[in-house]
Amino acid sequence: MTDHHIHLPPASTALLDDDDNPTAPTAVAPQSVGRPSSRFSKIVPVLVLLACGFFFLAPLLTLARHSLQNVPAFLLGRETLFKKWALTPVTLAFKDPAFWPALSLSLKLAAGTVLLTLGLLIPTAVWTHLRVPKARSLIEFVTVLPYMIPPIAMVAGIIIVKPHARWFLNSDLALIPFYVVLALPFTYRSIDAGLRAIDLRTLVDASRSLGAGWGATLWKVLLPNMRAAIISAAFLTAAVVIGEFTIADTLLKETLPRFQATFVGREPQAGYALNLLALLVTTLLFVLLSVLTRKRDVSRRPYVPPADLTAPSTSTGAHS
Amino acid sequence: MTDVIIPIEEDGGRTTSAPPPSSVRRSWAWVGLVPFFAFLFLFLIVPAFSVFLQALKTEEDGLSLSAMGEAFSGQNFQAFKFSIVFSAGAAIVGVVFGTLLAYAAASLIRPKWLRNLITSFSGVAANMGGLPLAFAFITLLGARAGVLTNVLNWLGIDIYDHGFDLGNTAGLIVVYSYFNIPLMVLITLPAIDGLKQSWREACANLGGTTFTYWRRVGIPVLTPSLLGGFLLLFANSFAAYATARILTDNSKIVSLRIAFFLGGDVGIGEDAVGFSLAAWMIIIMALCMSFYWLARKRAERWRA
Numbered sequence: 001m002t003d004h005h006i007h008l009p010p011a012s013t014a015l016l017d018d019d020d021n022p023t024a025p026t027a028v029a030p031q032s033v034g035r036p037s038s039r040f041s042k043i044v045p046v047l048v049l050l051a052c053g054f055f056f057l058a059p060l061l062t063l064a065r066h067s068l069q070n071v072p073a074f075l076l077g078r079e080t081l082f083k084k085w086a087l088t089p090v091t092l093a094f095k096d097p098a099f100w101p102a103l104s105l106s107l108k109l110a111a112g113t114v115l116l117t118l119g120l121l122i123p124t125a126v127w128t129h130l131r132v133p134k135a136r137s138l139i140e141f142v143t144v145l146p147y148m149i150p151p152i153a154m155v156a157g158i159i160i161v162k163p164h165a166r167w168f169l170n171s172d173l174a175l176i177p178f179y180v181v182l183a184l185p186f187t188y189r190s191i192d193a194g195l196r197a198i199d200l201r202t203l204v205d206a207s208r209s210l211g212a213g214w215g216a217t218l219w220k221v222l223l224p225n226m227r228a229a230i231i232s233a234a235f236l237t238a239a240v241v242i243g244e245f246t247i248a249d250t251l252l253k254e255t256l257p258r259f260q261a262t263f264v265g266r267e268p269q270a271g272y273a274l275n276l277l278a279l280l281v282t283t284l285l286f287v288l289l290s291v292l293t294r295k296r297d298v299s300r301r302p303y304v305p306p307a308d309l310t311a312p313s314t315s316t317g318a319h320s
Numbered sequence: 321m322t323d324v325i326i327p328i329e330e331d332g333g334r335t336t337s338a339p340p341p342s343s344v345r346r347s348w349a350w351v352g353l354v355p356f357f358a359f360l361f362l363f364l365i366v367p368a369f370s371v372f373l374q375a376l377k378t379e380e381d382g383l384s385l386s387a388m389g390e391a392f393s394g395q396n397f398q399a400f401k402f403s404i405v406f407s408a409g410a411a412i413v414g415v416v417f418g419t420l421l422a423y424a425a426a427s428l429i430r431p432k433w434l435r436n437l438i439t440s441f442s443g444v445a446a447n448m449g450g451l452p453l454a455f456a457f458i459t460l461l462g463a464r465a466g467v468l469t470n471v472l473n474w475l476g477i478d479i480y481d482h483g484f485d486l487g488n489t490a491g492l493i494v495v496y497s498y499f500n501i502p503l504m505v506l507i508t509l510p511a512i513d514g515l516k517q518s519w520r521e522a523c524a525n526l527g528g529t530t531f532t533y534w535r536r537v538g539i540p541v542l543t544p545s546l547l548g549g550f551l552l553l554f555a556n557s558f559a560a561y562a563t564a565r566i567l568t569d570n571s572k573i574v575s576l577r578i579a580f581f582l583g584g585d586v587g588i589g590e591d592a593v594g595f596s597l598a599a600w601m602i603i604i605m606a607l608c609m610s611f612y613w614l615a616r617k618r619a620e621r622w623r624a
Contacts, residue, residue, distance in 0.1 A: 044420075044424075045423065045424035045427055045428070046424075048417075048420045048421055048423075048424040049421070049424050049434075052417070052421050052424075052501070055497070055498075055501075056441070056445065056498070058460055058468065059453070059456035059457050059459070059460045059498065060456060062456065062459040062460045062466075062467045062468070063452070063455060063456040063459045063460075065459070065467065066459040066465065066467075072464075072465070073459075073462075073464065073465050073466060073467050073469070073470045074464065074470050074473075076467065076470065120355065120356060120359060121356075123352075123355075124352075124353060124355070124356040127349075127352040127353065128353065131349035131352060132349045132350060132352070132353060135350070135353060139353075139356070142357075142360060144609070145360075145364060146364065147555075147605070147609050148602060148605045148606040148609050149364065149367075149368050149602055149605070150559030150561075150575070150601060150602075150605060151559075151561065152559065152561050152575045152578050152579060152598065152601070153368070153371060153559075153578070153598040153599075153601050153602050153605075154364075154367055154368070155578075155579075155582060156367075156371050156374075156578060156582060156594065156595055156598035157366070157367020157368055157369075157370050157371045157598075158367055159582055160367070160370040160371065160373075160374050160595070161366060161367055161370055177359070177362070177363045178363055178367075180359075180363070181360070181363050181364045239447065240447075243447075243450050243451075245450055245451060245561070245562035245565070246561040246562060246575075246579075249562075249565070249579070250579050250582055250583070257450065257451055257562070260451050260452075261451055261565075261566065264455065271455075272455055272459065275451055275452040275455045275456075276452065278451075278452050279448070279452040279456075282444075282448075283444055286440075286443065286444045287440075290440060
């Protein structure tokens with residue numbers, strides 16, 4: 001049999017190997033051809049998953065422990081493991097006088113960035129799709145430019161420009177347009193994909209021929225159909241802004257991340273707890289986002305012309 | 321949600337382009353894009369351009385390359401060397417483990433939710449850089465506060481005796497892997513899913529073993545994705561600031577050094593070096609992203 005090994009496809013080899021049941025080709029063939037069948041290739045994925053599970057969970061767990069248990073790491077042992085756990089460090093940050101202004105600044109920046117992003121991108125994207133489709137690849141290229149100019153380089157630029165626009169750049173909210181730029185690669189893709197998923201021209205023509213103006217068309221027809229894309233663009237923007245540290249730190253704007261960094265110095269345990277909280281809130285935001293966009297998928301499918309029914313309806317860019 | 325984070329996949333939907341409007345109309349339609357481009361010009365092009373201008377400007381209002389050269393001498397050179405070495409290391413680690421994890425996720429059959437969990441988690445973790453991550457790793461591997469450090473000590477292994485530090489090359493690679501590995505999963509998972517079952521069968525029918533399959537089919541098809549992933553991860557690590565800011569005190573990596581020069585505690589004339597460092601960073605990032613773009617185009621060839 002080993003002589004034939006080279007000439008026979010592995011499926012038949014496996015068939016011949018199977019002494020117990022030599023007449024059951026269907027039971028053997030798909031397995032030996034398709035999925036990795038050796039013991040080695042079965043165990044590797046499991047090991048990888050376990051190792052990754054440890055690597056990705058361990059820092060979060062130790063951060064949680066450090067936040068909630070007031071025992072130094074070197075004193076951890078069997079008798080101290082269950083002592084001095086408390087939820088109070090989490091609330092300590094709220095009592096700090098600098099916390100609320102920092103949080104409110106970050107929320108204002110997030111809200112401003114989301115509004116400006118949507119206000120700028122939705123009309124531009126709709127207009128491009130309808131009237132200037134030739135410009136689409138140009139706009140797509142321009143929207144990934146922020147990848148090439150990392151925040152720290154952008155800050156350098158802001159500092160150079162600052163003497164010429166002090167009236168504007170001295171304000172805390174002056175960060176908003178730069179945050180819009182920072183989030184642009186995510187947000188434009190999301191909105192662009194949302195527009196690609198619907199038959200824009202038909203919707204607009206139908207709405208216009210029924211007598212709706214441009215405002216009504218945008219507000220009553222297009223926005224509801226792009227809901228998932230708008231929600232994900234908004235959430236991504238908010239997440240970027242609330243976590244942004246580089247620009248705020250270099251320009252000395254007292255946002256939440258800057259407070260997170262300095263508060264650790266004053267109140268180590270509570271500082272770690274605050275960072276844990278920030279992590280949890282961001283993660284929740286993402287979970288909420290996926291739940292929200294998934295629900296919309298089922299209950300409110302955007303209008304798709306029959307020919308495109310096979311295309312993914314709301315996925316933000318991936319298609320298999 | 322995960323797909324929005326990086327341009328992994330290009331939608332092929334170019335079929336919806338409008339019927340060409342009359343030429344008179346077209347020339348006016350461009351006006352609608354003016355606000356968008358004006359905005360980008362003001363808040364992206366002007367700052368970026370002025371970085372280059374400032375880096376090239378001399379005190380006598382002339383232009384010279386001396387500051388750009390200055391960026392590669394002494395401590396600045398050390399910073400570039402360190403940044404490039406640890407970013408390349410972090411990118412390699414991310415590529416290897418990210419691909420392994422993506423492969424494990426792709427070959428998962430039984431618990432269906434596990435694959436979804438991996439992709440969703442990757443979407444979150446790929447964006448998780450920044451302060452909380454740095455603090456989380458201090459509680460895991462910090463010199464005194466680290467739980468794992470103390471557990472290993474108790475087992476008789478002192479990692480800090482072996483030159484480990486969260487601010488060193490090894491430490492930064494470990495920490496950056498936390499967002500690099502998930503990013504790589506997001507990049508390679510579509511590519512691995514794109515490996516067709518029929519290719520494997522064809523290889524088997526021609527007498528190939530699993531090893532032949534990977535050597536002749538799997539790896540060559542995946543190479544553009546892996547290369548693109550490496551470039552993106554390298555750029556990602558090279559430009560990161562917040563995490564490194566917490567973990568290393570001094571300005572030994574480029575992004576921290578730029579901030580140090582911008583901070584204003586330096587002599588007059590020296591700040592041009594900060595701008596030239598920023599200019600070099602933009603150049604390096606632009607190169608990485610351009611090659612990433614090329615690699616991605618190449619990777620799409622196999623996806624029909």
